[in-house]
Amino acid sequence: MSEESKANQPQNPHMNSEADAHQKMVRGSAWMTAGSLFSRVLGAVYIIPWVAWLGSNYAQGNALFAKGYNIYSFFLLVAIGGIPSAISKQVSEYNAQNEYGVGQRLFKRGLLLTTAMGIVAGCILWFGAKPIGFIFGGSDPNMIPVLRALAIALVIIPSMSLTRGFFQGYQQMAPSAVSQFVEQVFRVVYLLGATYFIMRVQRGDWVNAITQSTFAAFIGAAASFLLLGWYYYRQRPELNRLAAQSNAKLVIPVWQLFKDIIIQAIPFIVIDTATTVFNLFDQATFQPIMQHAFHMKVSVINTLYALFAFNSNKLVMIIVSLAAAIAITVVPLLSESLAAHNLRQIRKQLEDALILFLFIMIPGSLGMAAVAYPLNTLFYGYDELGSLILQIASFTAILLGLFTVVTGLMQGLSRNKDVIRYYLIGLVVKLVVQVPCVIFLSAAGPLVATAIGMAVASMLVLYDLEVNFGVRYAKLLPKVNRILIYSIFTYLAATLVVHGLNLVLNEQSKLQAMIILILAVAAGGVVYGYFALKSHLADLMIGSRAAGLRRKLRIK
Template sequence: MAKWSTDKKIKPDNFGRNSATNKTAKEKMLRGSAWMTVGSIFSRILGAIYIIPWYGWFGADKLQANALYTKGYTVYSMFLMIAISGIPSAVAKQVSHYNAQNEYAVGRRLFKKSLLLMVIIGITCMSVMWIGAPWISQGDANLVPVYRSLSIALIIIPVMSLTRGFFQGYQDMFPSAMSQLLEQIVRIIYMLVATFFIMRILKEGYVTGVVHSTFAAFIGSLGGLLILILYYFRKKDYMDQLVLQSSNQLKVSDGRIIKEVLYESVPFIIIGVSTTVYNLIDQFTFQSVMQHFSELSVRRINDWFALFAGNANKLIMITISLASAMAITVIPLLSEAYTKKDKGQISIQINDALELFLIVMLPCSLGMAAVAKPLYVIFYTYDYTGIFVLSFASYIALPIGLFMVLSSLLQGVYQNKIAIKYFAIGLVVKVIIQVPLVAFLQGFGPLLATGIGMMVSNLLMLRFFYSHFEMDYHRIVRRFDGLLFFSILMFMVALGVVHLSSFFLNQYSRIQSLFVLILAATAGGYVYIYLCLKTRIADKILGPRVETLRRFLRIK
């Protein structure tokens, strides 16, 4: 557990420079968020683009294949979070905590001891998922090989995630971003090659294609781990210098190190699985509720499930990944400020993190809702219901993303119990309203239940920050009002372009839909950027560097 530190010694940073020349916390957050955003965005975009050929190769069974794939990944995500055990985020937090006290040697030892722990946990979880596959498949024999192909990745991914957390503890987000990107590239290459060979050349069933698609998670993890290992040895000399210059005033036993990591990891586990738990509730309740309240066949119910849990979810995760990137960046920074007992800096970082979330997530969510039609056609072909589901899901991405940021802020200032408590309250709300909303709204019901549950948690967390950390509520509201107004104008412009284009272009064509998407995104994006730069709200949130963009666009 972190304690207030009175250490005022000037120390070198992770590149051996004096801390007096270090960047400000806001600049670190913006730089770290930029790297994590680049990695997350490109990773998510690649993870969405592959669906275009992959989806088509399954032919008439494409929705069934996507439903099977989605169900497999939902359960796998739960096992993955257990295997990772929140330890990578806890390590990032504790490494930052010790580095702030110039105890780099303790942070290095913490990483090495946690590494062995992650190997043991990963092998254990892999074994449980492999052996338990028949029992968690809900009687669906097709799911058993899917679960088992995914379980193998649990051997590698915990080690990879821990290494990312170690670098994040130094506020170095570049290796995590590059690892995430390479992992996705390798995974998709294997996935597409294997699926094409199985479905188009061997002409085998869709289950075999899905099994190899999910096995790609293991192949991708090997690529992601490789770049982290190379980066570690590249930076090892720098980090060795920091260890040699450590104060070595803290005497921390190996047992205490492991105990600290495990203690700090528990809230990260619970919060980390939050969206997965919400998805699991959908997976295990949707079919039974729909069978009870509707006359739809099991195949049609699975089609509905694929529309909101598979197709729409895959695309909105592109925008939600932005919030994840911000959340990962802010935890070690807040932990460092907390360790130094700098309450003023904590308050500033909370405000900065929320403003950064608003300036990015508001236009992204509303923008995706505006271009839902061409976007859906590009990835999945035209489907009237699927387009509306995607548009609705785009709005739900906002409370989900805000929850990720706020819960991470709470954990960064060691308010773990509060984060868990508010998550639990929101989850209870989701459970209570799930059945009636599914019964009345079908595929839209689970999405709305998730949005309401997350929003309840968000309001409670915002109230806590306002009461305990002197959050500048009025400033946040002013920023929100302005950015929301700009985002709505952007939404109207983009939506107008989409609707007008339907009179001249074929809305069923992927190529023409791509043209519409580019046109609408460009027009809407320019309106938003112009207004943010013209009113100088971008300067207040992102700093003076946006002046370069203003000059480039010739905005006075």
């Protein structure tokens, strides 16, 4: 049986040894990391031709795209209502009790709920596009067609996301990962095809191109949903077998299932919308603050807004998505351990998740900061300020990723009220520091304000995990120090390559910037890979394969 086939088989959740749990986490993280990474990379690479076809209108187009997507993301998360994560958590808990049938009934009832919520949210965004656009779009009439194009996707995405959550409840990450990638492929193909046709063939309007680019979200979602349906159909015999051999001691009425879904989903709504709420706050306040403090024109402010809300965000989210992949993977595992009252295993899973996060996030963020200038040139053209913003965003991404992971851990442990309280404290901090940060740091201000707010929330969560679950940060410190040191070496290696090649190449040229970028990333990757293998840190991610790599590369 192939590795993918094994990963796609429903897993028996009654194996609670630490080794099995760690293997599940590593395998799940690998699938989700791969899916998130490939989809995010593809979602960033399309920008190169997209920006070129938009021509001189690309900065205004990026700002319009970012504003529309921020509003859409908020509606989407409310429409999904945290239900996929809640379903994943509940299905895992029922499976741990050998009540597979209840979990499958929960999924089917959840599909009805998400379909209804998607239709309602889509109608609200469609018919409310004008007032919503006025509030968050600075009275830009171009927001209306963009929001209506995105409203169509709202109808289908909640049910698609629910199906992903169901598979995750069985610790099956492959369907989610593959469907993410397929969704992005279809979205990007339609987006690029429509943009090329409108801008280069028809010589049309850039606003129409942005509208079709946002409608591509529906195309991608439809393709992903069809693939997930195929996964479900293929696994029905095994799912039916598991349901037939269940204990069948739990008899839960339909209304109770709906109630459980909604109660479990509310905390996920609040936390899942956290980053989007921060972004919407930036969207609503950045223009007024800049106009009041610096008396800038709206077009100039939109250009600055695009630098941090679209340009740098697209690239930085590639790394942050890896952190999200870890959080998604560990939630059902923690739920299993919590249902079994296995405090020792909970503590081990929490510590493993934090180290896995740092192993990926710190070198990724520092590496992106090191190559920020050629990276920004390759995607958007040479821009001194844009490159600096990307560099700052790369550093702040560590705190965004940390917030994503630790809030996911808290939700897996059913610490919902506490994590909401910590998030709200972080949001208040963001509100307090927003104005001074924007005044003193301009376009970098919102990034720094968000990082400060999320840092406060994350520290509160980490303290909670130490007090209530005995996470031993002192024990993790040697590994954290090694990751930090190796990441600094990675940063220095990539930086030296960038500066060295700038002596003979011109990073203001896209082609030459790409050469610099490839060589710098390769140098940084080799340095981090060598130290990670030599110190055995790589074993956390790839398990026994690390030993084989050490033998092949003759690393002792």
